[in-house]
Every structure is written in C-alpha cells, then in structure tokens.
Amino acid sequence: MITLRGLNRALLHRQLLLERSDLTVPDAVDHLVGMQAQEPPAPYYGLWSRLRDFTPDSLGELVADGKVVRAPLQRATIHLVTAADHARVEPVLRAMLRRRFTSSPFRAVLAGLDPDELVREGARLLAERPRTRPDLGRALAERWPELDAESLGHAVTYLLPVVQLPPRGVWGRSGQAVWAQAARWLGAVGEHEDLAGFVRRYLAAFGPATVKDVQLWSGLTRLKDVLPGLGLRVLTDETGRELYDVPEGPLPDPDTPAPVRFLPEFDNVLLGHDDRTRVISTEDYRRGIVIGGKATLLVDGFVNGVWKLAQGLDVQVFRPLTDAQRADVLAEGERLLAFAGVGGEVRIAA
Known part of the structure; x- marks a missing residue:
C-alpha cells in the first residue's frame, strides 16, 4: 500500500522536482515523455524548475535547429519532444489523433468528405511550403469551396x-x-508502434498510476487489458485502487522534504493523472487553475498558490505559509525573476 504523500514524493522524484537534475535538455525532455507546450514559454519554466544551470538558450537553440519539435501528441495537444522521440511517440498516438478529430466540432461541417483524400491534398499543399492553419484552410477551400475553410485547416493537422x-x-x-x-x-516519421514501451516510459516518469491515469494522460483508450500483461509492479493506494508501476520505479520516503517549485501553465505534473490529488487537492482543483491554465506554486509538494510575472512576481497563496516556507518562496521567486530577466520584487498575497 502506498499513501498519498508517498505518491506525491514518487511523482516529484520522477518529474525531477525533488532535486534539480544534471540531465541534458534532450535527455530530460525524453525522460518526461515530452512536455506540454500549448503555451510556448511553458517548457522553459518547466525545465528551469527541473534542471540545474538551465538557460533559455539551451532549449531555444534546439528548437531553432529542429532537434526538439512542437507537435500535437498526447491528448491531441501541443507537446515538446525531441526529434528522435517524435518517431517513438507519434506512431502510438496516430490512431487516437484521428479519433479525436472525428469527435471534434470541426468534423461535423466536413460530413461526407473522404478523410484520406483530404490527407493527400493537405500533404500536397504542405509539400509546397509550410503553412499556417488559415493559409492551409484557404488553399483546401479552393478544392472544396462548399466546406468551411477553418475546419479543413484543422482537420489536416489532426489527420496528418x-x-x-x-x-x-x-x-x-x-x-x-x-x-x-x-x-x-x-x-521521416516513425512506423513502429511500441505501446508497451510507451506505457512503461509513462510509469517511469509519472507512476505509480492507474489505468485511467495512463488513459487520461495519453488520450488512449482500452488499456485495461494491456497493463496487466507488461510485468509491472502492482500497488494499492489508501482507497484500495490498483496502481501499476515499473519494477525499478523509485518510491522515496513520504517524509522526504520537497522544495518550493514554480510550475508553468499546464505543467506535466498537473495533467498526468485522472486522480490529481497526489499533487493538488480537490478543493484547489475546483478553483479552475488547471483547466484555466494558471501557473502554480508547489509548497511541501502540493499546489498552494498561483503566480504571474508582471513588473515583478505576484504570488497568491491559498493557505498560510510558515516563516520558513515564506522565506523559501521569496528565495525561489528571486531566482525565477533572474531567470526570466524580469525586474521588480516578489510579492506574496493571500
């Protein structure tokens, strides 16, 4: 049996948030199985909180050179992955991305259109030159003038x-x-669909976890019969739920100190599980800060506030801080200001 604090410390350890790591940027991004990146600056703050001596250029140069890429992957949302890992991750998620399109609001206005024909035409247009979605949609509308151009543009980025x-x-x-x-x-794109390896990598970075946790994080379905056959460690939580884990997955002492961390919008730790109580209470989740995409503050391993940069750093805490915690928030906040190149001071409000 593993306690809630045990799950919290396991997650923080595997997410490189108990102690900053010396991993390289590509190795860290691969270890995390990509990083949520719908907000372009978010991976920079996420890696700053996880890696020792991280600088913006150490990621920015990789993005500019195409060694790290932004693509629709888990849950059909934009993720940052290394170019090499795209070939491993995308094939596992390809069918899910197509299914997500069939349930999206854009599919309804394309009724009767052959998806394969649309993919072929979209591929031809993107082979001419890279395009924005509006540009792609307008070009596709020349072929299908009776259909909505915006929906056509979105469709190609789901299906291709x-x-x-x-x-x-x-x-x-x-x-x-x-x-x-x-x-x-x-x-090239990957062609080998290694679902078992994908699940094990998730557990190494997010586990222990339930089947529902894996499904929510990835967007995949029907994994109930997959995990039991992977030779995984099985634990139970305090509510009796069954959790799976890689056999070598570290399980730190629940009393391991957890440092203050400033996490960006939609950080991995907030979106990696169906049951998020291992890092955010039900009360705080109902504040809408996860769905609303607010940057969060971890104190003693759990969400206890939100923050934003604006003429300094404004921190709103949800519960009172001890003197020691307040000092840690101020110190880490000063480091965040220095990293972001923002002047001003750290302001803490309830």
Missing part, C-alpha cells in the same frame, strides 16, 4: 503527422503557428 516550425517556441521570439509535414521537417 505535422509539427510547428520555429520561431514559434523559441525563447524571446514570437511567430504564428506554422505547420509542416513531420516527414519533411524531420526526414
């Missing part, structure tokens, strides 16, 4: 393996989301 090109996602730069075929930008 694609990536977003820099400068989108490069620190200190901005740019529209410009899409290219993954095969052309990366040289």
Whole structure:
C-alpha cells in the first residue's frame, strides 16, 4: 500500500522536482515523455524548475535547429519532444489523433468528405511550403469551396503527422503557428508502434498510476487489458485502487522534504493523472487553475498558490505559509525573476 504523500514524493522524484537534475535538455525532455507546450514559454519554466544551470538558450537553440519539435501528441495537444522521440511517440498516438478529430466540432461541417483524400491534398499543399492553419484552410477551400475553410485547416493537422516550425517556441521570439509535414521537417516519421514501451516510459516518469491515469494522460483508450500483461509492479493506494508501476520505479520516503517549485501553465505534473490529488487537492482543483491554465506554486509538494510575472512576481497563496516556507518562496521567486530577466520584487498575497 502506498499513501498519498508517498505518491506525491514518487511523482516529484520522477518529474525531477525533488532535486534539480544534471540531465541534458534532450535527455530530460525524453525522460518526461515530452512536455506540454500549448503555451510556448511553458517548457522553459518547466525545465528551469527541473534542471540545474538551465538557460533559455539551451532549449531555444534546439528548437531553432529542429532537434526538439512542437507537435500535437498526447491528448491531441501541443507537446515538446525531441526529434528522435517524435518517431517513438507519434506512431502510438496516430490512431487516437484521428479519433479525436472525428469527435471534434470541426468534423461535423466536413460530413461526407473522404478523410484520406483530404490527407493527400493537405500533404500536397504542405509539400509546397509550410503553412499556417488559415493559409492551409484557404488553399483546401479552393478544392472544396462548399466546406468551411477553418475546419479543413484543422482537420489536416489532426489527420496528418505535422509539427510547428520555429520561431514559434523559441525563447524571446514570437511567430504564428506554422505547420509542416513531420516527414519533411524531420526526414521521416516513425512506423513502429511500441505501446508497451510507451506505457512503461509513462510509469517511469509519472507512476505509480492507474489505468485511467495512463488513459487520461495519453488520450488512449482500452488499456485495461494491456497493463496487466507488461510485468509491472502492482500497488494499492489508501482507497484500495490498483496502481501499476515499473519494477525499478523509485518510491522515496513520504517524509522526504520537497522544495518550493514554480510550475508553468499546464505543467506535466498537473495533467498526468485522472486522480490529481497526489499533487493538488480537490478543493484547489475546483478553483479552475488547471483547466484555466494558471501557473502554480508547489509548497511541501502540493499546489498552494498561483503566480504571474508582471513588473515583478505576484504570488497568491491559498493557505498560510510558515516563516520558513515564506522565506523559501521569496528565495525561489528571486531566482525565477533572474531567470526570466524580469525586474521588480516578489510579492506574496493571500
């Protein structure tokens, strides 16, 4: 049996949040099985909280060079992965991405359209040049003028393996989301679907976890009969739920000190489980900060506030801090300001 605090410390350890790691940026991104990146700066703050001596350029240069890419992957949301890992992750999720399109609001306005024909035409247009979704949609509407151009553009980015090109996602730069075929930008796409390896990698970075946890994080379904056959360790939590884990997965002492951490919007630890109480209480989840995409503050391993940069650092805490915790929040906040290159001071409010 593993307690709630035991699950918390296991998650923080595997997410590199109990102690900053000396992993390289590519190795850290691979270990995390990608990073949620719908907000372009988020992976930079996420890696700053996880890696020792991390600088924005150490990730920005990899994005600019195409060694790390932004693509729709887990849950059909934009994730940051290494180019090599895209070939491992995308094939596992390819069918799910297509299913997500069939349940999206865009599918209804394309009734009767052959998806394979749309994919072929989208691939042809993206082979001419990378395009924004509106540009892609307008070009597709020339072939299907009776259909909604916006829906056509979205459809191709669900149905065809694609990536977003820099400068989108490069620190200190901005740019529209410009899409290219993954095969052309990366040289190839993966063809081998290693579901078992994918699940084990999730557990190594997020476990122990239930089947529902794996499904919610990935967007995959029907895994109930998959996990029992993978030779995994089985634990139970305080409510009696069955959790799976890789046999070598570390389980730190529940009383291991957890440092203050500032996490970006939609950080991995907040989106990796169906039951998020291992890192955020039900009360705090109901504040809408996860779905609403607010940057969060961890104190003693659990969410206890939100933060934003604006002429300094504004921190709103949900529960009173001890003197020692307040000092830690101020110290880590000063380091965050220095990393972000923002002047001003750290302000803590209830």
